[in-house]
Amino acid sequence: MNLVRSFNEWRRYRETSLELKRLSGRELEDIGFARGDIASVARRAARA
Numbered sequence: 132m133n134l135v136r137s138f139n140e141w142r143r144y145r146e147t148s149l150e151l152k153r154l155s156g157r158e159l160e161d162i163g164f165a166r167g168d169i170a171s172v173a174r175r176a177a178r179a
Contacts, residue, residue, distance in 0.1 A: 140177040140178060141177070143176060143177040144173045144174060144176070144177035145173075147172070147173040147176040147177065148169055148170065148173040151164070151169045151172065151173065152169060
C-alpha cells in the first residue's frame with residue numbers, strides 16, 4: 132500500500148511541477164510564486 136501511495140505522490144509532484152514550469156514568469160508572479168518556489172509548491176501539492 133505504501134508503494135502505491137508513494138507512486139501517486141510522485142506522479143502528482145511531477146504533473147504539478149511540469150504544469151508550473153510551463154508558465155511564464157509573469158503568470159507565476161500573478162499567482163504569487165517565483166520560479167524557485169516550484170519544487171516546494173509541487174511537493175506540498177503531492178502530499179495533499
